[in-house]
Amino acid sequence: MDTKKLIKYIAIPLCVFVAVVIFYMVTTGLTRRADVFLWDYSVTEFSDVVTIQIGVGSSMGYVRDMKNVSADSGKMELEFYSAFGGLNSSWGATDVFVLRPDKECKEIFFRSYDNGWRLVLERDADGNWTKVQ
Helix, strand or coil: CCHHHHHHHHHHHHHHHHHHHHHHHHHHHHCEECCEEEEEEEECCCCCCEEEEEEECCCCCCEEEEEECCCCCCEEEEEEEECECCCCCCECCCCEEEECCCCCCCEEEEECCCCCEEEEEEECCCCCEEECC
């Protein structure tokens, strides 16, 4: 077998394999997570900044990003996204997020498995944020 054919038989499958691995590592970071729960939270003195610490309910995976998808200023609906790099990779992972809810915002929800929303924090009558059990 000549060298050009040997290189073609090795290089093409190797390039395809590398492309598939890169595709997998990138696309896992675009996956929404519905197993996120509120671990802890803190609020600034004027209740204008809420810092949340989250955890994941499964034994695999990490969170890298969060996005408020609510069009209603009275609530925040937070979606969380997996870290890049595969099922148990921690590339770009974090578990602390800073929220700046509008003054009208009374509730903060996390996406749940049934494509619904789970209430995790709400403002009481005094304007203080409280964790929902």
